[in-house]
Amino acid sequence: MTYAPPLDEQKFLLRHIVGIDALAAHERFAEATPDLVDAIVDGAGAFAGGTFAPLNRLGDTEGAKWSGAGVTLPAGFRDAYQAYVAGGWNTLSAPAEFGGQGLPLSLATVLMEDLGSANMGFSLVMMLSPGAIEALLHHGSPELQQAWLPKLVSGEWTGTMNLTEPQAGSDVGALKTRADPVGDGSYWIKGQKIFITFGDHDLADNIVHLVLARVPGAPQGTRGISLFLVPKILADGTRNDLRCVSIEHKLGIHAAPTCVMSYGDEDRCVGWLIGDENKGMAAMFTMMNNARLNVGLQGVSIAERASQLAVAYARERVQGAREGRPARIIEHPDVRRMLLRMKALTQAARALTYYAAGRIDRGNLGDAEAKARADLLTPLVKAYGTDVGVEVTSLAVQVHGGMGYVEETGAAQHYRDARISPIYEGTNGIQAADLVGRKLAMDGGGVLRRLLAEMREDSGAEPAIVALIDACGEVAEQLLTADGDDRLAASYPFLTMLATAVAGWLMIRQASSLQADPVPEEFAAMKRGAMRFYLDQIVPEAIGRKASAMAGAAPLYAVSEEAFAA
Structure with missing residues (x-):
């Protein structure tokens, strides 16, 4: 379709x-x-x-x-x-x-x-x-x-982020790419990067790479990282000494070349410092926060596409009977459960993402509280949005039944494409660690407390969401004083609880807005139905994660490494 x-x-x-x-x-x-x-x-x-x-x-x-001439x-x-x-x-x-x-x-x-x-x-x-x-x-x-x-x-030129190296993975502090000053303000870049999305292609005439590297004498770890602008084509029109030496063979997103990039193999690869030496982490997080919002949005995007495909198939596919007549599968309760879950999750994740974007806009207008709230919400958007994308695309395969496992229907591609999104731009576990390690502590926990208070005030008529908000507050207060391992052990269930609570609050706000907005009746009916399903069935699941969030790290280390391999 x-x-x-x-x-x-x-x-x-x-x-x-x-x-x-x-x-x-x-x-x-x-x-x-x-x-x-x-x-x-x-x-x-x-x-x-x-x-x-x-x-x-x-x-x-x-x-x-890929070929020796580049990527097409x-x-x-x-x-x-x-x-x-x-x-x-x-x-x-x-x-x-x-x-x-x-x-x-x-x-x-x-x-x-x-x-x-x-x-x-x-x-x-x-x-x-x-x-x-x-x-x-x-x-x-x-x-x-x-x-x-x-x-x-x-858009005449495209940009990339070059962070990851073979030996470093998500630990960017272990990178080895070098940047040697030339003396004229430029640097010679030498090293290799992996997993560089659209590191090479034939869509545009130039690609501007932003590359993390170390200058001579830089401190170890993240304190010694600098960021450099390294173009494929230099200002005088000559080719810089960088190339894609291979692309990965992936589960999905086959239209996006994932490149191994090599810098300075044969000649001098020229780059220019962005910001100050050894201050590249700040610039890196500027790039990453933008990307994390957009990756969370990818989860929404692929969930929407998969939901449309599943609804169309369910309305056409005849299987089984109801009331003595052949029935389309959308008439069966379990298929309706899956479709409504897909619609509710997609709408909730979309609302969370759009709300965060609106807070960023207000932050750009000088609203410090909006900016802080956007910072708090960014790991939620990335992790929850992509988790929703994977769940919804999996449900779409299920709605199609055996045909969903057949590539020609398209449902399998959406599932394969979605699966990368919880991994790149910082795995969802890293998002959860960011939430409990940095974002939770903003203003001594005040940013989160003010958000929860606003949500609680707006949600008084819905006991399930109020219970989840209270559970989030209780877990948050414990995590503010917990040690590192206990915080990290709680991080993922807490992130899911909090994201579900914020999304549920936004679903309530949408349903309330229907009274003053003349929208099509089918749209309003689905909006109310999706909100009701989300509050009645998805929110209670998130409340159930409280026990996991409060359990601490001890149960995770009660099994030895040898036992894992048994």
Whole structure:
């Protein structure tokens, strides 16, 4: 089936969860008028559905190809990317001084959702450039910004993040790539990076790599990391000494080349420092936080696509009987349970992601509390959104039955594509560790306490969500004084509890907003049904995680390593 963007849902969330009208009241976002917002939402959906979605199956079956000359994408991909650039889609939320439109991030989030639903693997090239742009905006020198940002903003050039090395994995402090100063402000870069998404391709004329490396004499660990801008093509048009030496053969996202990148093998690979020496971690987290929000959104995107496919199949597939007549499977209770769970999870994760984007927009307007809340929510968005993506795509396979296990239906591709999202840009376990190790302690726990208080005030008529909010508060207070292992042992169940509570609160807000918003009746009915299912069936599951979150680390170490291998 073709992809149909959820336009009513997206506009509803922009109005009632993001608060796009309040953002437009500020001079910075004054261009985000209702007419423009509707035009962008409609246009983004039409572009993604008409240009990217038809390439989704080809991207999976043919995929990116490597040769000694570089990486190529299947026929049609370069044209589609160039249409994306020509349409100005890459510029939505980028700063006007570098060619952007300066619109809210929450509005650009709609576009990224649609691109991910239409063609998840292809959309990764659009997902990475904003992180490079943010790093240069916050940490780059004026000279680097003027030289590289305009074409990154336009999309004429793409950006990457080069963090991981074979011996380091998620431990970036163990990296060995070197950066030797030349004396003219540039550095010679030498080393190898792995798992570099779209590290090479034929979609654009240049690729701007942001590479973590060490300068001579740098301290060990993360204190000795610096960040460098290393372009594929130098300003004079010559080729820099960097290349993709291979691409990975992956479970899914075959349209996204995952590259092994080598720097300085044959000649001098030139790069420029972003920020100060040994201060690369701050710039890295600027990139990563942007990417983490977008990866959480990928979970929403693929869940939406899988849900549409499952609903269409369930409405057509005849199997079994009801009341003495042949029945389509959507009439059977267990199939309805799966479909409603898929819809509820997708809507909840989308609301959480859009809400976080709206908090970022307010933070950019100077609202310190909104910025802190966005920081708190970022690991929730990434982990919960991607967990939802995996669960919903798995349910879509189940709805299809045996046909779901057959590649031609498309359900299997969505499941395979979704499975990477809890892993990259920091595994979901790392997101949970970030939540309990850094975000929970913000303002001595005050940022979370204020969020929980607001949620509790709004949710008084729903006892299940209030019970979950209270459980989150109880676990949080224990974790604020727990030792490291006990905090980490609790981190994942606590993250799931908290994300479910915030998403449930946002589902209540949406249902309340229906009274004042004349939306189509079918839309309103599904919104109310999804909220009821979420509060009655998914929220109680999250309450059940409290015991795990309070158990501490001792049970995890009661089994020896040898016993694990038995």
